[in-house]
Amino acid sequence: MGELVIRGARLLDGLGSAPVEGATLVAEGGTIRFAGPGPAAPPPSAGAVVLDAGGRTLLPGLIDCHVHLCLDGVADFVREATELNLASAALKAARNARLALEAGITAVRDLGGHKRAVIEVARAQRAGTVEGPRILTAAEVLTITGGHAHFIGREVDTADELVKAVRELVKEGADVIKLMATGGVLTPGIGALRPAFTTEQIAAAVREAHEAGRRVAAHAIGAEGIVAALRAGVDSAEHGCYLTDEALGLLVSSGARLVATLVAPERIAGGGEGIPDYAVRKAREVAGAHRESFRRATEAGARIAAGTDAGTPFNPHGGLWRELALMHDAGMPLDRVLRAVTSEAADLLGLADAGALESGRAADAVLLDGDPLADAGAYGRVALVVQAGRVIVDRRGP
Numbered sequence: 001m002g003e004l005v006i007r008g009a010r011l012l013d014g015l016g017s018a019p020v021e022g023a024t025l026v027a028e029g030g031t032i033r034f035a036g037p038g039p040a041a042p043p044p045s046a047g048a049v050v051l052d053a054g055g056r057t058l059l060p061g062l063i064d065c066h067v068h069l070c071l072d073g074v075a076d077f078v079r080e081a082t083e084l085n086l087a088s089a090a091l092k093a094a095r096n097a098r099l100a101l102e103a104g105i106t107a108v109r110d111l112g113g114h115k116r117a118v119i120e121v122a123r124a125q126r127a128g129t130v131e132g133p134r135i136l137t138a139a140e141v142l143t144i145t146g147g148h149a150h151f152i153g154r155e156v157d158t159a160d161e162l163v164k165a166v167r168e169l170v171k172e173g174a175d176v177i178k179l180m181a182t183g184g185v186l187t188p189g190i191g192a193l194r195p196a197f198t199t200e201q202i203a204a205a206v207r208e209a210h211e212a213g214r215r216v217a218a219h220a221i222g223a224e225g226i227v228a229a230l231r232a233g234v235d236s237a238e239h240g241c242y243l244t245d246e247a248l249g250l251l252v253s254s255g256a257r258l259v260a261t262l263v264a265p266e267r268i269a270g271g272g273e274g275i276p277d278y279a280v281r282k283a284r285e286v287a288g289a290h291r292e293s294f295r296r297a298t299e300a301g302a303r304i305a306a307g308t309d310a311g312t313p314f315n316p317h318g319g320l321w322r323e324l325a326l327m328h329d330a331g332m333p334l335d336r337v338l339r340a341v342t343s344e345a346a347d348l349l350g351l352a353d354a355g356a357l358e359s360g361r362a363a364d365a366v367l368l369d370g371d372p373l374a375d376a377g378a379y380g381r382v383a384l385v386v387q388a389g390r391v392i393v394d395r396r397g398p
């Protein structure tokens, strides 16, 4: 990989430092060699590709902490998920990975798909066969018999079964463990708030996963399941729609991340054509509490990372900008939104070389038309995407 130089940018490092005007980024061999004020940059080497940012804002590649790459975001999610096979799931995941990358997303955490499909797509991405973000995947979700997303999950009911399933997933190549601590909006016949596993059961899974060096994400809508998951030591609470005082206190004291995915119920509650009625009804029930819980978590100083639940109805891959706007609408200041989608997200995923523009990190960057510290809509105006020092998308225009 040759040298890439981006000049004339307004640089936001993703770590909360003050913006640098007239900044230069130098990448070589897929790694950032310099990121800072233009006058201090080393001269470009012969043969370097030099691009002018035109005063646009350069920030770290965006990170989506909650996606489902095997799912396209069609109205009837249950039908799509039920009809998947290994080949169709892998093909969809490859296409959706490309869509995410083109939107400036350079790392994703896939929290549930069809069997080993996303493990293989993640390998193909690393090998260069498939263009996409870096992918960490849970492969399949763990859920109680008949529980949320059972049609794409492994059904387990006891601590022993959870431990065995964690071992199997690790053996197959899963990077992270996802378990369903409550019911969900999109599964017919079960209440979204209903708790699933006990604290002791989740704790057994967490212990096993952590011993294997894997983190645990818990889907958790209702307060009882959120509390059980946080007491058990999960690394992130997904959705967190009903944060009672107890749940919020545990969230803050445990240091677990909240990945709210506000956009998921919002898109379903919109009731687009073909979404099953039960899902629209359940989404409308949770949406208000969800936003209020997010607002309170923000105020309480909880650690929050951005995620979309992309793949759920009318929530297509690459739509992270929608979630970031909703996080801001629900009370999160824009400087925290930026960290939630860069450095905080990288921290949750355990990607030490991602999430910030500084020397030594991976050269993953996105150039936006507009200022994301003044206007969340800027995340939807992607002018340039760079991954590992390579230009993926260039829409800077003449």
Ligand SMILES: [Zn+2]
Residues within 6 Å of the ligand: 066, 067, 068, 111, 309
């Ligand atoms: Zn999800």
